[in-house]
Amino acid sequence: MKNHTKEFIKTNAKEEEVKYIKLQFTDMLGTIKSVEVPISQLDNVLKGSIMFDGSSIEGFVRIKEADMYLEPDLSTWLILPLESSEYGKVARFICDVKMPNGEFFSGDPRSNLKRVLKKLDKFGFEKFCVGFEPEFYLFKLDEKGEPRLSFIDKAGYFDLAPLDGSERCRHDIVLELEKLGFRIEASHHEVGYGQNEINFCYSDAIETCDNLQTFKLVVTQIAKKYNLHASFMPKPVATISGNALHTNCSIMDKNGKNVFFDPNDDRGLSDICHKWVSGILKHARAYSAITNPTVNSYKRLVPGYEAPCYICWSDANRSAMVRLPAIRNENTRTEVRCPDPGANPYLVLASILSAGLDGIEKNLPKVEPVDDNIFEYSRQQREELGIKNLPENLKDAVKELSKSELMKETLGEHIFKKYTEAKTIEWDEYRKLVHDWEIDRYL
Numbered sequence: 001m002k003n004h005t006k007e008f009i010k011t012n013a014k015e016e017e018v019k020y021i022k023l024q025f026t027d028m029l030g031t032i033k034s035v036e037v038p039i040s041q042l043d044n045v046l047k048g049s050i051m052f053d054g055s056s057i058e059g060f061v062r063i064k065e066a067d068m069y070l071e072p073d074l075s076t077w078l079i080l081p082l083e084s085s086e087y088g089k090v091a092r093f094i095c096d097v098k099m100p101n102g103e104f105f106s107g108d109p110r111s112n113l114k115r116v117l118k119k120l121d122k123f124g125f126e127k128f129c130v131g132f133e134p135e136f137y138l139f140k141l142d143e144k145g146e147p148r149l150s151f152i153d154k155a156g157y158f159d160l161a162p163l164d165g166s167e168r169c170r171h172d173i174v175l176e177l178e179k180l181g182f183r184i185e186a187s188h189h190e191v192g193y194g195q196n197e198i199n200f201c202y203s204d205a206i207e208t209c210d211n212l213q214t215f216k217l218v219v220t221q222i223a224k225k226y227n228l229h230a231s232f233m234p235k236p237v238a239t240i241s242g243n244a245l246h247t248n249c250s251i252m253d254k255n256g257k258n259v260f261f262d263p264n265d266d267r268g269l270s271d272i273c274h275k276w277v278s279g280i281l282k283h284a285r286a287y288s289a290i291t292n293p294t295v296n297s298y299k300r301l302v303p304g305y306e307a308p309c310y311i312c313w314s315d316a317n318r319s320a321m322v323r324l325p326a327i328r329n330e331n332t333r334t335e336v337r338c339p340d341p342g343a344n345p346y347l348v349l350a351s352i353l354s355a356g357l358d359g360i361e362k363n364l365p366k367v368e369p370v371d372d373n374i375f376e377y378s379r380q381q382r383e384e385l386g387i388k389n390l391p392e393n394l395k396d397a398v399k400e401l402s403k404s405e406l407m408k409e410t411l412g413e414h415i416f417k418k419y420t421e422a423k424t425i426e427w428d429e430y431r432k433l434v435h436d437w438e439i440d441r442y443l
Contacts (some may be wrong), residue, residue: 004074005252006046013039016079019088021045023070024213025095026109028418029293030344032213034092035070038221045072048098068105070095076210081179084354094210106414109346110206116350116410117205119357126254128353131202131333132212133246134341137231138166138194138223139391147229149237150195161223166196169226174198176218180212191306192240202248205353209345215325216341233339234292242307245341250333250354251276261332267369268328274366277313277322277334278358280325280352281367284311284321284338286404288390289397289423290411291339295430298393300340303375308337311388321390338390347411347419354410395427398418 012018014268021042035052037045039438044050048071073092083090104111117128140150152166166189174184183201190197191260198219200211216232223230235242251259251272262270292301300307306318313322313334323335335355339348358364370387391397398420401407408416 002075002077002307004077006074009046009074009077010042012077012079012092013042016089016091018079018091018395020083020084020299022080022090022092023050023095024092025070025097026155026213026344026346027414028107028109028347028348029422030109030342032217039088039174044071045093046074048072069103071098073210075207078180078214082176082218084424085436090212094213106304107410107418109344109350109415110209111344112412112415113205113209113350114417115412116353120251121356124253124359125251125259126256127252127253128205128349129250129333130205130208130249130343130349131199132208133197133199133244134212134215134249135190135243135245136219136341137192137194137236138169138196138244139231139234139236141227141229147231152228153189154193167433169223169228170198170240171197172225173219174221176222177215180214180218182215190241192237192242195241195349197241199423202250205349208350212345232341234294234297234342235396237275238299243309243341244300244337245339245343245345246350247336247339247348247352248333249356250331258330258332260334264327266323268332272360272381273324273332273334275359275364276356277324278364278367279356279358279362280334280336281311281313281324282359282364283351283404283406285388285391285397285400286407286415287355287401288338289394289401289419290347290351290407291336291343292390292397293343293423295394295426296419297340297342298391298397300439301338301390301392309389310374310382310392312374312385313367314369314371315369317369319372320370347415350410351407354406358406393427394423394430396422 018039021037021039025033027033035050036048048069051067052068072095076094077091078089079089096111097105099105122127138152140148140152142148170187174187177184185199185201187198219230232243252261260270260273261268289333301309303309309319314320315324321338323337325333325335336352391400402420
């Protein structure tokens with residue numbers, strides 16, 4: 001994270017001839033929003049005095065409470081080459097949302113994550129490190145510029161060109177991300193036709209979420225240059241793998257030591273790590289509506305497509321909901337495999353962090369790993385082992401969320417209430433529709 005000063009930003013804006021500034025923030029459902037101002041407003045931007053109408057934003061406030069302010073995070077100052085034109089360069093800040101009284105808005109997901117991160121202090125922990133693995137599909141556009149389910153290629157996992165028709169677009173995405181300061185670990189073709197994954201280096205929780213939001217914008221912008229549509233929809237096609245957002249987590253103490261690693265344990269995992277995993281598993285059904293937030297999310301969480309359906313962990317088994325990659329040192333981490341890229345990353349990390357810390361605080365008993373392919377187990381075998389399943393639809397997920405006191409505290413009363421209301425409406429809209437499958441089956 002860069003420690004930019006106001007003086008540096010003013011100088012940099014002048015030297016680079018920046019003409020416009022985008023003040024970006026994220027709504028409750030994870031959608032990136034922006035207020036654009038000319039460079040002449042830079043002083044007011046830096047004072048946090050740019051106002052916007054919060055009543056127009058999903059999950060924010062009522063009309064009578066509409067006035068809100070954008071507080072720029074100076075470390076997120078970035079010049080956007082893709083946004084710049086002959087009229088001048090465009091820069092951006094990622095902002096927190098404040099109320100007129102100067103307090104941070106309780107419905108702002110980014111500010112809420114900052115609040116939840118303060119829980120680390122209670123345990124003597126310093127840093128929550130996170131790495132996302134976002135997947136996306138590239139679909140062709142029709143003559144009207146509308147996306148259609150037409151694949152750019154018929155390639156599979158790790159295929160090369162010419163089978164990999166996504167390669168040039170993916171390379172351009174990586175190059176553009178590197179211009180913005182991203183450190184890219186790897187990129188490759190995924191399992192599905194036209195499906196891709198690009199991994200960037202881990203960082204602290206806030207910066208990782210900010211990077212994911214920037215990543216999505218770059219991916220969609222570059223795809224459009226190739227006359228393609230980039231989709232982060234969890235399950236765009238029924239018969240092939242969906243898009244995941246595998247979430248790798250580790251925690252550092254005040255001395256910079258990874259608290260999940262223990263060289264004296266048979267699996268190289270500390271007692272803290274085992275309790276962390278127990279908490280994540282215990283609350284998985286409660287936070288599922290956060291990590292898998294749409295009706296479509298639950299079309300991905302079905303057997304046969306490498307997406308987890310059952311609540312268990314393993315250090316080798318990719319059918320488990322939580323996997324601990326083989327590396328055992330200061331990079332020891334837990335990989336939570338249920339989230340999808342349709343989720344709000346700030347809420348995802350707040351939920352996972354609270355669940356894991358609850359396991360540590362409550363001293364939850366160690367859960368034994370499941371190293372077999374769980375998809376091959378019968379229901380009776382799973383019940384005998386105490387393996388529960390994730391919710392099978394959004395309705396059940398919202399019901400589990402609504403019952404969770406931990407998630408209510410994690411999201412805060414405002415987001416908790418608005419979010420459950422929005423997702424209940426989404427399910428009601430879906431269940432009233434008659435779908436093509438029903439027509440084909442019953443008409």
